[in-house]
Amino acid sequence: MHWADKVAEELLRRGDKHRIATGITPSGHIHLGNLREMLTADAVRRALEDRGGKVKIIYIADTFDPLRKRYPFLPAEYDKYVGMPLSRIPCPCGEHKNYAEHFLEPFLESLKILGIDVEVKRADRMYKEGEYEKAIKIALREKEKIKKILEEVTGKKCDESWSPFMPICENCGRINSTKVTGFNEKHVHYVCECGHEGEVSYREGKLGWRIDWPARWGILNITCEPMGKDHAAAGGSYDTGKRLAREVFEIEPPYPVVYEWIHLKGVGAMKSSKGVVVPVREMVEVLPPEIVRYIIIRSKPERHIDFDPATLLDLIDEFEEAYTRKDRSVELSLVEKVNYCKVPFRHLVVVGQIANWNFNRVIEILRRTEYDVDVEDVKRRMSYAKKWLEKFAPERMKFEVRDIKEINVDFSKKELEFLRKFAEEVKNDMKADDLHNLVYVVASRVGIKPAKAFNAIYKAVLGKNYGPRAGYFMESLGTDWIKKRFIKVVELRS
């Protein structure tokens, strides 16, 4: 059984209405690793819906988190924003409302493309609009109890001035430098490292992460939450959250789905703080959404994924094969009612190049070479094939059918003879195999090594020594075209 179905069945034992929380922080480029949280949630959502459950995914964007440090991708002037909430830091490119939105907006666009329907909650607004107020009051009142739980579970001492609530300093704007000195029904008093002393309302500050998390479970009625393995470690924030939920906020903690990290092949774990990322927004430009989803959904959450752009084509092959047997991972990955016809993505990459990405020509070639085409599907995937080629493909795979005038390479006598003979022998109804075989036949008749014969073909068409597998390449180009081209090349050189 698929992992998402197992989780769904477990959840259904608890009830048939669920609210799944996700919580990626927009502190840097949101990447494939982060996406695992959303796709884990989405796969579970679908599995639940397939069984008649009611589900909603809530995405709490931690826009209120302080900037931890100046990340390598930020200019030096951002030093002064360290410690301030992401929602109050200027946008790096100047086009978004603030720092958090700069990273959040492209990510939300990606979620749309990927068919992940979420209710977005921005943490800064939740605090500002008072959604946390009750929880903050409970936390301040129960400070000693919370402290005790944290110390018991983590085995570490909280220091004397520890507080569950972190006010924003009115003077320096930082959220991680204040110490709470007292509170009443309306205000929280604090002193800040910057020397300022003052008071803020319950809406001008946030709970520390370990308290914030269980608090939001209660506020949003969360029943299930995927989390990175860091949270799930013994003494980690899920352990403390679980107890705080029950003993302080008096709610049941959500059902956890722990997932592993995604590594970039040969590079290591993706870390937005280190700039090791493939931003999700870029991936969804280049790959069909169902493929992006499949990369993650096909693996159990607890397994590492080593993402290797070099093997993407193999993965797409696998997807296409799995599609035909209605594999569950594929089912959970498809976004809309796309109808995959039997034209491999791999093939589109070649045919697209032959046709110079002219859609009508692509269709014409596919039809002539006896593919069953679904026009809409080909159109959609062809555009991805083009982008994939530009972004991920190795140079060897790229080629361009040249105009005859652009063929400036030299041909040996034998090569020309081969081309001439080949043109004579080509019959219009020849298929890929026939053409491939004909190369050997003519080569041996002319007394030229097959490898040289292939070179001649590629040179005559592409102006270089190599190209796609010759038989089907020539079939795609059309026997008639090939014949004319070869004759022309020979003419021009004799």
Next chain:
RNA sequence: GGGCUCGUAGCUCAGCCAGGCAGAGCAGCGGCCUUUUAAGCCGCUGGUCGCGGGUUCAAAUCCCGUCGAGCCCGCCA
């Protein structure tokens, strides 16, 4: 020190929850009219299921132990 995950064919992994003849893809080898390239077809090779014990008519699967690898344990997916 604590925790999680992984260990099955050369490589990537499925199968384990719910015990019943050890699987797939890739790679390799052979063939498809003697040969190229990241798309083909047919066939073949290839595994003490990390190791040791236990339960069982029967264990890759369940239990106990052990070794190895990776990661996590202020914040982080």
